[in-house]
Amino acid sequence: MEVGAFLLAFLAGSVNAVGLLGFSHQSVSHLTGTSSLLGLALADVDLSVARHLLLTLLSFLAGAALSGILITSTALKLGRHYGFSLLIEAALLVMAMLSLQQGSDLGIYLASMACGLQNAMVTTYSGSIIRTTHLSGIFTDLGIMLGNRLRGIPLNGRxxxxxxxxxxxxICGGVVGTWLFRLLHFTALMAPA
Known part of the structure; x- marks a missing residue:
């Protein structure tokens, strides 16, 4: 499980790096910043930007909903629903790359949808313990573990x-995604696909 979690986080980090470098410094793998930007756009009555950001949020949500349709069990069976979900994620990233190469914002929405699908798939499998497309919750959990350790409660090593x-x-995915984007521009999305 640990290797799979590392690889999925690596892929999400590389997709997000491409997003930050190529989508006007916008994340597609986590939505806190996008939600904040939506609030700013609404406050400025910039409806074009607000529409774009809302579509990015809704695309992530649609990917998570698709995972909810496909993944019916927390039992990992790669040959079945999980494998099919990963195939759909790859297809979404390829379509995102092709759209972005044509200058279409649809690519941003497809990449966000792929991240939502992956995050929900892993969340379902792990029982809400693992998130692979954003780190805020993981840093929060680490802080709680550190606080508990300082109180004398043993760490859960695994x-x-x-x-x-x-x-x-x-982070490593972000490094590789950055290198690939600088070399290949949006074709860098083929690596995580």
């Missing part, structure tokens, strides 16, 4: 390792 691998995977 969970600590998992969190470190998720953080490391996302």
């Amino acid at each position: 969970r600590l390792l998992l969190f470190v691998l998720l953080i490391g995977g996302f």
